[in-house]
Amino acid sequence: MTPVRLLGAADIRTLAAELDVTPTKKLGQNFVVDANTVRKIVQTARVTGGERVVEIGPGLGSLTLAILETGARVSAVEIDPRLAARLPQTAAERGVPDGHLEVVLHDAMTVEELPGDPTVLVANLPYNVSVPVLLHFMRTFPRLERGVVMVQAEVGERLAAGPGSKIYGAPSLKAAWYGAWRLAGTVSRHVFWPVPNVDSVLVAFERAETPAGTLKERERTFRLIDLAFQQRRKMLRQALAGALGGSAARASEILESAGVAPTARGESLSLADFLAVARAQAAHG
Template sequence: MADLLDPRTIRNLAAELDLRPTKQRGQNFVHDANTVRRIVAASGITPDDVVLEVGPGLGSLTLGLLDIARHVTVVEIESALARRLARTVDQRAPEASGRLTVIEADALAVDDLPDPQPTALVANLPYNVSVPVLLHALERFDTLARGLVMVQLEVADRLVAKPGSKVYGVPSVKLAWYASSARIGTVPPKVFWPVPNVDSGLVSLTRHAPPNTTASRQQVFAVVDAAFAQRRKMLRGALSGLFGGSAATTAALERAGVDPQARGEVLTIDDFVRIAEQLPA
């Protein structure tokens, strides 16, 4: 079993690297071993899984994942952190060092990964880019069958929100294209360094087949973006730029079986798909 990181080790590693965590990068490092074990257990990964971890930081979660997974591939944007991570694993879990791949890159720019291909995404996602990173990973790596991500609690609630909820919006709908989701727990600020001023939420993901449609994902997402760009507008107004005017939009919505006076916040992913199928060629 890996020797997990504790608060003193986290601070020592940071001092060694002259690391000053920044809000710009959304850096908050988990220093509580029990929290790491809880996340790994909740993820449901098995010894057959290849895990993709984005933003491993100093390696707290990486060490826990290597206890279970067949392989762990991490994507880290900061050179100093990426270089140090392999050495941390060598020191604290030497038997697992051959099962770790470290990629130094911006996760939003990674379009392919070396084999073995990932089957699960488990990550403490940087607060400031959590939604784009999650959606990018699901788009680019269709071998990802499930996941567990830790994000800011407010973001967790938006990701799992259902139609009609006050926080239902673009992230909720786009995630629903790829996967079913649920918030399965919260994590208090005290287990992080530096201590954030908000709680975190754990979001579980299970990939499903995308909707069966003649519309492309890009077309569906364009409708979603337009519907929520002016959240209080009725759909016949919010989508008029896509369909060429209010009258054409009203007709398209009626063909799709959607009330032109409705707003985006009450529509399911299937509703958005039917609307996208009416887009002019």
């Protein structure tokens, strides 16, 4: 296989000028211009030759080429028609063999099918939609076994947070439904063009071998999580009263039957606790 040539800062600016692309805050675009950084992301994700990888928002292709450099095959989901049309040409010019890259022109928030049925997710996620996009992919593509995403530091810390932390919340719990998440490194803001005004981190995940619960239980659990953290200062017997019987007294009964203290707050509960409450809610009609 011909060695794949990665993009440098000058290459990225040349491509952007050719396509008349200006990174926009609306799409959360910040292009990585450092080859060492994209290789670090791919190495952290343990991508190997022959694997099927999905990349969200490939942009001008800096991370895409680093994934393809391993010999993996990539399905890249891109919302911008100009970027989607140019990426296969860039890959070919840089030594990527035919058939190793497929570009899907689609909004990552609503895509339902991916060529190649990928098992690994690698992405530099737009800051403004990173959590909704991640949850959509975990829900929609159950064959995704592991992955690494680069996100805003605050978002990554929330995804990896555990019970009792001030930053623990709905994103932490909903991500935990699908598996284990951990911080896997920091990324300097100076490897991006344009330079963002926030720091970034790498977050790695491994999907759980068995689902936490059924689809119906997931819906109930996520609804309870949302209610608990919309009023995170309130005790659960108050925050969940509307969902659990309509009164604090009835909510207390259901919480106690699930083994959860009615006076607890959402930030102290694990995913297993919320799932137990959802099951108790169902049992009590």
